Amino acid sequence: MRDIQNERGRTTALVLGPRGQLVLALLAILFSSSLARAAKYGDIEVTIKSEPRGTAVHGYAEVEFVVTNRSSQAAHDVRITYPKSSYSYGGDYLRAVSRNVSVGAGESARVVIAYPERIDLRGNGAGVTIDGREEDSALPVGTSTGSRGHSSYGSARSWGTQLLALYSKSVDTRFSDWTAQTQAQLQSAGKYLTAETVRADQAVDQWSTNWLGYTRYDGVVVTADDLRRMPAEVRSAIGQYVECGGALFVLGRDPQLPGPWKLKPDPQHPVSVAAPGFGQCITTDQTDIATFPARVLTPVLESWSSTAAPWLRTRTPSDANRTFPVVEDIGVPVKGLLALMFVFAIAIGPVNLIILIRKKRKLWLFWTVPLISFVTCLTVFAYMALTEGWQGRSRIEGFTVLDENSRRASTLGWTGFYTPLLPSGGLRFSAETEVSYQNGEDPYSSSYSRRGSSNSALTIDWTREQHLASGWLTPRVPAHFALRKSELRRERMTISKGADGAPEAVNGLGADLSQFWYRDEGGNVFFAEGIPGGGRAALKPLPGAPATAGAKTLRSIYAGDWSTLPDRMKSDGPALLAPRTYLGVMEAAPFVDDGMPGASVRKTRSVVYGILKEGGDGS
Structure with a gap:
């Protein structure tokens, strides 16, 4: 076969001749350069190195750019924005995902922009801003409309x-x-x-x-x-x-x-x-x-x-809040507002007029009416501040597998936010966290029939962290996110034998434990209650230790519903324990990002499944 191909190549070369071969070479150069999709803006050259391929309905897609500064003297600040311009037919959509980088003279920098596949992204190319000046021409990106499975009308759902x-x-x-x-x-x-x-x-x-x-x-x-x-x-x-x-x-x-x-x-x-x-x-x-x-x-x-x-599975905001409530009642206090409006109408009308007539000061209506209105507005704001706070509420729950052999912590979790006023800082997560917006968007349906959408233009900035800058929160509407996170962590539990031969545990997880289970090499299960952070506790044998036969696996837990994991793990988690593993429940979430640290009310809870280091006693 190789000989046949070589013979065909020689025949083609003879038919085309030297001039034809030169034309083919030029076409090959032009074609290869077009595949590179590079653009030059003065001293700065931006090239697309890689793009996602295939049709995905979850996770993050990455587009990798290489920014090269051809100047031999001046450094430049470059901002890549994808897409440069965007539009929507309805439903939540990604308006812009951006990242800043400083490129020294004669240097190159790698810029990776990631965006969630579950949110529609429609637009034209990538925008380039150099030293604060936006370039007119866009860099063509092959993952624009339709080519990555997100057509202008949403993805088609396949059978199965x-x-x-x-x-x-x-x-x-x-x-x-x-x-x-x-x-x-x-x-x-x-x-x-x-x-x-x-x-x-x-x-x-x-x-x-x-x-x-x-x-x-x-x-x-x-x-x-x-x-x-x-x-x-x-x-x-x-x-x-x-x-x-x-x-x-x-x-x-x-x-x-x-x-x-x-x-x-x-x-x-x-x-x-x-x-x-x-x-x-x-x-x-x-x-x-x-x-x-x-x-x-x-x-x-x-x-x-x-x-x-x-x-x-997808949920509307109301469904998500029923499953994972951030606030108990998100309804409008109709009775209270009607009562306030009734008092306001009586005070600003008959009461105000009667008092001014008796005082023979009817002209005072020009300042008493605005004053009563102003006092009423202050009362409404004061009531809102007392009942809901200015900075909103958050709830964070997670389930973490902490493997002391690899030092990696793998976390599944949910977080929810409720804010009476729109915060200026948005939400912030680490670069190692996958954030999945649980706003009822169905990745398989047409954007004309999206369920539960707030029709928001969403933006993400990756310059220092994963900053969900705008569009993700709506006043008085709960916002929920499913999270996955992987990172290196040094927290650990130390299990050793006490003076009486019974196992003891030292809490090095950085938070107080309300409940703790441990299964030793022989399959015996021990239990302790209330181990403070940095504290030591003796473990007592647990009568009727949960059997592991037929128990759920971590894989099956991942494939289920994450929103109720801590509750389920408190009852079902001990059956997951293998020899030299432990399970701890804490009223904190040290392994999950706090997207809105300024919240006035925070509810946190998490469960840690730990795998002790092999070849030792945990010390």
């Missing part, structure tokens, strides 16, 4: 569960065909999964170093050689993605996994499975599975389906 998986350039090019065959067999068995697989356009050493860049995918597929070649930062990001609920499939022998994960053979399929955090990692020794692809890929597609499960 819509899945999206990314596979590396080293994976066999037949992988999409193998997936399609497996999908067809699952459908014949009554399991309807629509899986789209996209091949990466960059080698693994160029992949994103931020785990948020993988959240749009229900699965990531790499080879064992990929894991050995990729930089530690990329491998760590993939590990964070998996531990926060993602799915990783590895083809090839002896993979260098992103964490200290324990693989166990699957008794029904020729694969091995690990369950790190809330996610799942599946490996196979084979790289060519063409003979029986369904035997290998059936558990892989089921794992992808579990990754997508939490994102298939």
